Amino acid sequence: MSKILVGNHIRKLRFNHNEMTQQQLADKVGVTRQTIVALEKGNYSPSLELAFRIAHAFGLPLEEVFFYGDDTSQ
Amino acid sequence: MSKILVGNHIRKLRFNHNEMTQQQLADKVGVTRQTIVALEKGNYSPSLELAFRIAHAFGLPLEEVFFYGDDTSQ
DNA sequence: CCATTATGTAAAGTAAACTTGACACTAAGT
DNA sequence: ACTTAGTGTCAAGTTTACTTTACATAATGG
Structure with a gap:
């Protein structure tokens, strides 16, 4: 576990x-939509x-989008 | 290219x-030495x-260890 | 109704990250 | 000379990220 x-x-x-869709984000970063879903x-x-x-793509530093730890506190 | x-x-x-060796870092982060070499x-x-x-492991934010872009300027 | 848009899901395949095990080289110590 | 620690490398294998194709559903608008 x-x-x-x-x-x-x-x-x-x-x-x-901008209410960006999964597809738009996927295109912007060069992956498929399924990757974004996952x-x-x-x-x-x-x-x-x-x-x-x-x-x-969001104009943010990496650590404001991704965080380490099993969540909680975010 | x-x-x-x-x-x-x-x-x-x-x-x-602390003059940390590849092996020590590998152990600390839970991978093999070959991964650090690579x-x-x-x-x-x-x-x-x-x-x-x-x-x-270095007590630093991610973006002070890793950087995006084909280098130059780091 | 019918079409479209946004999302979820799932199976099979490719590609990249990472492991395992093995051998070679250099530098330093005894 | 011999050993040991640190590093580089290589081939083969496993695991995980990511793709491709395909189908399903809810929401919206004509």
């Missing part, structure tokens, strides 16, 4: 950002490279 | 940190989770 150690605020940020659902954590691109 | 988009300061940081050499970029653990 206890698998996922990295969480993110992608879903919240999409809505704070990240929002917490199925797995992204590569560091993708994490940087997503943070950049 | 142009593959690696994420660089790091691991090697420098190891020496600024990261220092830039063979590939780590998972986001490992990146967080490495930054934590």
Whole structure:
């Protein structure tokens, strides 16, 4: 048990950002929509490279989009 | 061409940190020494989770250990 | 109604991260 | 000379990130 150690605020940020859709974000960072779905659902954590691109897409530092720890406190 | 988009300061940081060896860092973050070698050499970029653990091992925010962009300016 | 848009899900495949085990080289110590 | 610690490297294997294709559902608007 206890698998996922990295969480993110992608879903919240999409809505704070022009109501950006999963597809739009996916296109912007160069992955498929399914990848965004999986990240929002917490199925797995992204590569560091993708994490940087997503943070950049929101104009935020990486650690304001992704956080370490089994959540709680975010 | 142009593959690696994420660089790091691991090697420098190891020496600024108790002259930590590759093996010690590997143990501390829970990977093998070969993984540290590969990261220092830039063979590939780590998972986001490992990146967080490495930054934590140095007591630094992630973006002071890893940086996005084909280097230059770091 | 029917079409479209946004989202969820799932199976099978490729690619990249990471492991295991093994060997080689250099530097330092005895 | 011999040993040990630290590092580099390589090949083969497993695991995880990510793709492709496909189908399902709810919400909206004509």
